[in-house]
Amino acid sequence: MSVEEASSARIVVGIDGSEPSKVALRWAVRQAELTAASVEAVTVWEMPFTWYGIPFAPDRTPYIERAGTLLHEAIDAAIGPEHPVEIRCRVLEGNPAGALVDTSRSAEILVVGNRGHGGFSEALLGSVGQHCVHYATCPVVVVRGPKAAEMTVGISPPGRIVVGVDGSHSSKAALRWAVDQARLRRGIVDVVIAWQYPPAYGMSDALVTGDFDRLAAQVLRESIDEVVGPEPPVEIRESKQFGNTVQVLLDKAQGAELLVVGNRGHGGFAEALLGSVSQHCVHHATCPVVILRDDVNSRPPVTVEPNGP
Structure with missing residues (x-):
């Protein structure tokens, strides 16, 4: 070249x-x-x-x-x-x-x-x-x-990108980046939220109802609507699971092209994404891990069209 x-x-x-x-x-x-x-x-x-x-x-x-x-x-x-x-x-x-x-x-x-x-x-x-x-x-x-170890140089075949969301700014930045990369790769995006019962103290009225699963679905849907809008440019699959955030993400990322997480989330409803979640992912994931900072959220997405036919 x-x-x-x-x-x-x-x-x-x-x-x-x-x-x-x-x-x-x-x-x-x-x-x-x-x-x-x-x-x-x-x-x-x-x-x-x-x-x-x-x-x-x-x-x-x-x-x-x-x-x-x-x-x-x-x-x-x-x-x-x-x-x-x-x-x-x-x-x-x-x-x-x-x-x-x-x-x-x-x-x-x-x-x-x-x-x-x-x-x-x-x-x-x-x-x-x-x-x-x-x-x-x-x-x-x-x-x-x-x-990744077996990868050779050349345009990637269509693949699957997993992204963790919790409603925080950095997780929305991660979702935006994941969608844009999936468009370039002609791949799909698995958007994952995991929830656990919070400590009994300090809960809001919404949490006291015990409808944690519904609240998780709401956070997931609102994050996608805000970042992607009603007509996403790639296939998006929603996944809402009860369990430890780290383990849910690691399990979902098995066989994926990328696992994308924010550098930190917020406590309360979902566990922080860097804190412990991102730390565990970069050490234990079986695919490449991408860490997005919340200030990247302000950047416009890349608009380069995919190479090749």
């Missing part, structure tokens, strides 16, 4: 040479094909040893060269010599977590593997991925699961 003028849409992916980071790169390239974006592959290195704050090896050149070699070898191993989208390479010095968050500030998506390896650069999810999930200002994708 010839190098052309960079697209304004940018997907940042963290590379540390590990297999999960190569899987994350393939996911990022496939997403870039769908959205006509460019991929920014980032490797971050740190001076390994200091003595009273002074590096033992003040010459940075070998580390920069090693990082560049690692990055290009990872791209060749994951994608091959022909790139279906523009891939820009960046080698940065500093803390990997902070560098990825800073680099992704104006990006469409930040993509990380579910784990990395120590030694040359810090693990991606470990602490780096955790930091990105908490502090990145754009959607964060944690690529995990057997389907």
Whole structure:
């Protein structure tokens, strides 16, 4: 692929040479094909040893060269010599977590593997991925699961996207993003709400009636109506279940292309979506997990048409 003028849409992916980071790169390239974006592959290195704050090896050149070699070898191993989208390479010095968050500030998506390896650069999810999930200002994708590991570069076949809602702003941002991605993939969206009996104290009159199932259905329907409207552009299936929010979402996401959740929800009726729900999903889901921040809710949806016939 010839190098052309960079697209304004940018997907940042963290590379540390590990297999999960190569899987994350393939996911990022496939997403870039769908959205006509460019991929920014980032490797971050740190001076390994200091003595009273002074590096033992003040010459940075070998580390920069090693990082560049690692990055290009990872791209060749994951994608091959022909790139279906523009891939820009960046080698940065500093803390990997902070560098990825800073680099992704104006990006469409930040993509990380579910784990990395120590030694040359810090693990991606470990602490780096955790930091990105908490502090990145754009959607964060944690690529995990057997389907992702087997993925090859190329336009995705139609698939299923699962999204958790609880009526909060961030869950509506997640729903909006999921619907837009399903349109690009010509897929379907499973919109899921889970409910449990709240503590006996502090309940409103509506909850005292015991009609929790009805209230869940109302929150689910109102969220869809507000975000999608009466004529959704993709097939949407509603799912209302009693049970632990995390387990309901993980079970529903079995075999899905993506699980999408907000970075936090609200307590009371539904359990928070990041808090504990999103934390558990990024660690235990069997498919890639997308974390949406509530401030992403103000962004207009992507309007790029799907590639291909």
